[in-house]
Amino acid sequence: xxxxxxxxxxxxxAIYLAALAAAWLAPAGYARQFRESPDAKPSAVxxxxxxxxxRDSFARLLYGSRVSLSLAPAAAALATLVGAVAGVSxxxxxxxxxxxxxxxMDLFLSVPWLFLxxxxxxxxxxxxxxxxxxxxxxxLLGLLGxxxxxxxxxxxxxEVKSEDFMVQARARGSSPVRVLSLHLLPNLAPVLAAQFxxxxxLFILSEANLGFLGLGVAEPVPSWGNLLAGLQNxxxxxxxxxxxxxxxxxxxxxxxxxxxxxxxxxxK
Amino acid sequence: MTTPAGxxxxxxxxxxxxxxxxxxxxxxxxxxxxxVENVELDMAPGEILGLVGRSGEGKSTIAxxxxxxxxxxxxxATGEIRFRGRELLTLSEREMRRIRGREISLVPQSPIAxxxxxxxxxxxFREAWNAHSSAPYAxxxxxxxxxxxxxxxxxxxQFLRRHPGELSVGIxxxxxxxxxxxxxxxxxxxxxxxxxxxxxxxxxxLGLLARLNRELETAIxxxxxxxxxxxxxxxxxxxxxxxxxxxxxPVSQIFARPQHPYTRKLLASIPRHPL
Numbered sequence: 001x002x003x004x005x006x007x008x009x010x011x012x013x014a015i016y017l018a019a020l021a022a023a024w025l026a027p028a029g030y031a032r033q034f035r036e037s038p039d040a041k042p043s044a045v046x047x048x049x050x051x052x053x054x055r056d057s058f059a060r061l062l063y064g065s066r067v068s069l070s071l072a073p074a075a076a077a078l079a080t081l082v083g084a085v086a087g088v089s090x091x092x093x094x095x096x097x098x099x100x101x102x103x104x105m106d107l108f109l110s111v112p113w114l115f116l117x118x119x120x121x122x123x124x125x126x127x128x129x130x131x132x133x134x135x136x137x138x139x140l141l142g143l144l145g146x147x148x149x150x151x152x153x154x155x156x157x158x159e160v161k162s163e164d165f166m167v168q169a170r171a172r173g174s175s176p177v178r179v180l181s182l183h184l185l186p187n188l189a190p191v192l193a194a195q196f197x198x199x200x201x202l203f204i205l206s207e208a209n210l211g212f213l214g215l216g217v218a219e220p221v222p223s224w225g226n227l228l229a230g231l232q233n234x235x236x237x238x239x240x241x242x243x244x245x246x247x248x249x250x251x252x253x254x255x256x257x258x259x260x261x262x263x264x265x266x267x268k
Numbered sequence: 269m270t271t272p273a274g275x276x277x278x279x280x281x282x283x284x285x286x287x288x289x290x291x292x293x294x295x296x297x298x299x300x301x302x303x304v305e306n307v308e309l310d311m312a313p314g315e316i317l318g319l320v321g322r323s324g325e326g327k328s329t330i331a332x333x334x335x336x337x338x339x340x341x342x343x344x345a346t347g348e349i350r351f352r353g354r355e356l357l358t359l360s361e362r363e364m365r366r367i368r369g370r371e372i373s374l375v376p377q378s379p380i381a382x383x384x385x386x387x388x389x390x391x392x393f394r395e396a397w398n399a400h401s402s403a404p405y406a407x408x409x410x411x412x413x414x415x416x417x418x419x420x421x422x423x424x425x426q427f428l429r430r431h432p433g434e435l436s437v438g439i440x441x442x443x444x445x446x447x448x449x450x451x452x453x454x455x456x457x458x459x460x461x462x463x464x465x466x467x468x469x470x471x472x473x474l475g476l477l478a479r480l481n482r483e484l485e486t487a488i489x490x491x492x493x494x495x496x497x498x499x500x501x502x503x504x505x506x507x508x509x510x511x512x513x514x515x516x517x518p519v520s521q522i523f524a525r526p527q528h529p530y531t532r533k534l535l536a537s538i539p540r541h542p543l
Binding site for chain 2: 168
């Protein structure tokens, strides 16, 4: 493994562990208001200051990281799973199954996904409980993001299908279930893993975009999306560089993912 | 038996009257003219038949058609293939699956590519066993040892834990031959099994096939473009040219008195020893 990749993994792990340990690192919690000190500057008490409601920004960043960094992989897993079922079915069986699924993939890929997300999210009730909003956001991301992985897995399955060992397995009399589970899937594992890892930063960004527009995870639960939404107010940011902490963290995490997923896997 | 017009049935033909397999077959791929047309072949139990022709003449197509696996490559076969009293082309996929690997096995051309790179040799033997037997694999393991020894492979557990990438081509071909024998099939389709091998390994594999045929009485359809290996291994030979069998008969007869111009051309192209 390249040193850069190892460093990126270590940094990402450290960020994630810090987010998981939010309860210990930021005992104040994400929702508690310190009314006597709104818009406070960074200090020993409030490492990143407080927001306009007097909530500890450091605590909100840690708890927000927990939400974004836990649920993006969950959404990525969901998208990869749905994509794998659709893509492998299309690539392996071919024929009309392939034709239908490939058209559906093209359709999903050609629709501008941000508008699709927005319109689907807009159809759903806006006034939902924070926890529900987390579930809805990531379920939506996972279910709408299947087409990318599906297309890659379709091509990979199609390629593996005509390999000699697949023919040999059938010539041996193996059942379709065995051929799929024993021969096709293990050979698709690297592609699946790459798709999963590639989807995570995509979904972190998608959540951030939705949150920025106020359609993501609902207050008072923090996520990178609604933390970034706070940066919309230019006056609040001007002269207060510590407010950019969520953005910096987002960029660092994106860079980490970029180094973790090696470029050669992209070409698969 | 079918011979081209004008050729007498061989007087020394040792085959009993009921063929193991007999076919009249046309096959081709979607959107292209047929690759083989009305190919008539039959094989007796325990016989080694050489199927000779240049690359692209449809030799492998015939093997895949017998296994009913042509559709993988977008092909289709018509005609009839009678095997042990059953008409293979009318069998369902489920019935056909019970024949593949149990009664008819395939030994392929590129041994390394025919083994799954992600699985150990042991796992692939287990798969071959489980494909046709509900008996526990542990019961098969002692026989697997014998089987591996029979094809001159080491039978210790370390060998079975290896991946195909760690094997030489010759070893991989022995593995595939052993796998083809797991259920003691009546017929082995050997699709150019030696073309990827060096000459020494080639002659070892040919010797192995001849011995298996002698000891287990397994019939072998030996597909090859190499007349010398056919001469050393086969009882009879069929010459495939432009999608049809142009000549078929005992090896000694075809090599001594070739009738068809194409056969003569093939024989003339055998490299002679320079000394």
